[in-house]
Amino acid sequence: MDGQRAGQRELRETQLGRILIYGLGRSGRGVARFLAAEGLQADWLDARPGPEDTALVADLGFGPGDLSRPYSTVVAAPGVPIDHPDLLALAARGAEILGEVALAARLRPNLPMIGITGTAGKGSTTVLVAHLLRVCGLAALEGGNIDPPLLDVVDRAEVAVVELSSFQLERVPGLRLPVAVITNLGIDHLDRHRTEAAYHAAKLNITAGQTADDVLIVPAGLQVQTRAKALAFSPDSLALADGRLILPTAHLPEGIHPANAAAALLAAEAMLLYLGRPVRPDLLAAALRSAQPVSGRFETVARLGNVRFIEDSIATRTLAVEAALLRATPPIAWLVGGRDKGADLVPLRAAAEGRVVRVIAFGEDGEKMARELGLPSETVAGEGGDEVLMNAARAGLAALQHTGGTVLLAPIGTSFDLFKDYRARGESFKQAARALTTQTAQPAEAQA
Template sequence: MILVYGLGRSGLGVLRFLKRRGMPARFYDDRPKEEEVAEALALGFSPDWGLEGTYAEVVAAPGVPLTHPHLEALRARGARVLGEAELAYRLSETPIVGITGTAGKTSTTLFTAHLLQGQGLKALPGGNVDPPLVEVVDQAEVAVAELSSFQLERVHAFRPRVAVLLNLGVDHLDRHGSLEAYHAAKLNLLKNLTPEDAVVYNLEDPKVRKAAEATPARPYPFLPQASPRETNLEAALQATRAYLDLLGRPLEEKALRESLKTLPEPPHRFQVFARKGQVVFIDDSIATRTPAVAAALRAAPAPIAWILGGEDKGADLLSLKALLPRVRVILAIGRDGPRMVEALGEGVEVVVIGEKEGRKALKRAVEEALKRLEAGSVLLAPLGASFDQFRDYQDRARAFREAVFALGGEPWTPPSS
């Protein structure tokens, strides 16, 4: 029997995946939401609220730390903990292109799927980017999976046909405990590669290069380009070439040129989506690393009402102090928002948003921002992870947009040239 631990986007996807295979399972969630429980029940699965059952395997949602006391207790009783990537690999024959790195995963995943589609393949993106990997593997000729360290720390036999390793920086230290543990989770992407697989890797990142060149997989190195977007595109091009090589197919250059004209853009990455008078609203919910937040603070129209907070991942806040002159007010949300603001020091007004429920917190943050701005921008660039108040960064983005439109924001359209 399988226990699906944690509902939300990933857990419900796993239950649907198991339902299609006629496999029995039960479910549990620390903070069950009525609508999610109702969906799980409608699929024909029952809960185990007391965690009293005996399970061979526990499929744990990525937001649940492996050190969670419940998971440790289940392991002590003989259960093996895995994630949706492992489950998808084990129960589906669809080949997987797996993509990870500290930065650039989402863009590279979307670009790779798009380029492979242009080559005539039914390539579908999933994983850390919507939808879950288990939702696409049954429909795709090849699944292109964005894989976070949270997902990769719970793989065992998982073996992508093409592994893409973009970079190894600093992130999620709150979750993994050390930089070494974080990097080790990322490098699980490579651990089962064979000479029949391919590895796409950043030639200028010494840790990436060392790890990639130690595998038996066919090497497809790439060099960073002038911008992050161009770098991610170069990685996607190499991943596309690598997969076509595995199929014994040539790259169709004319089709590639057409695909490059219509590249997709990642959702919730510095998107101006609404305005109210002379104030614009910017959704950068995906910005949970210092470089991304710094770029957002430089690009957003000043004065800025900056919505900051969530679960602190060990981010460097001091390097953002030089950008505070562009900020009119910081709205501190979530579990660690107030403490994160303290690390920035004085020099800007701070409003601590005390509401615990995420949607209420963001609505209050937008209200406080509009009290202080006649022009400029309200920027959601939280730097923190979302799991304290939301299912994921996309749920946080939706809540922000709902709040803006509820308070009179109107859809933004680019000025005509």
């Protein structure tokens, strides 16, 4: 056995040569752990490593890198732009630039992977596909852009279900996916990709390595150039590829978007067929009925009478916010705020028409975005993010006190003005909504 491991390590060393991990963080730490488990050495570079980063690489015995060294393989973190000067210089000297997904595919070529991308819904669809496959008896694990990193699950998964961002898809040379999903294509990350065409080109790398034996799942009406067999899904029909209906959309659990469910169903079926496993409509229907929404994605976090509080803090893309507005039960008090990322507000005005009764603006650019939306609005403030969202939740509840409806956090703006990330913002809103509903539900004498 020791001889076999040594042989495998020598093969990996031949495949990858001298390795540099460029950028640590969540993805880079996953790469470091994986390479160490393979018995491989690597250098690392990060402009601002955190304490967790430096502790890990020190524990693994990985030393700081030097751009003058002759690296064969550079595994770059998704957050590092593809045209970063250091990466361009390394590539000019012969280094191959990879991401964690390409590394996983190269070193685990026999692991079946489903790749899922899109402007909105890719995370929820990823979790749902893995759930469907587990109910059908496969040891499916999700990873990639969603926690955990892909390389943390490749040795425990029978099938890897991989959420892929446009950043990750910029560096996937040679990636071939037997099953790939595009949930939708909108506009996002123009600060990184600069143009809509470049952003879409990165997304479409998901199918670049596919062949006629592979399957690409796309929304009905989206035309994509691909060599794969294209299957279209619709939010109106939870059906298999041959048209067999599995479940009425009305039977989906609260918080599961029909479009995500329809795409996930086709992806699970395609992977089962790829592996030669039976497709059981009864199991797939049961899996859809038992699916749970991903925390922080259109999640009902509190109720008070006929008012529901929905947390969708991750909704900063036009498509995601539009979907939230159309799914929420009107009338809606819509919480809008954070740091403006240049989202297209025109479709949101149309989606809000006749559904939103008041916009509650908060944070750095909330008031500006509310003005651009041109809807009845008020602005709230506070000392720190938690107080701001408590005041926003309170204002939303007040706007619906006579009618009922939905207090919806679908903020459009990023979270970085008041919080470290969208999760922290969502958790703050969740705590505010629960505290507010508990206080309001108490009898008057108990509050005195």
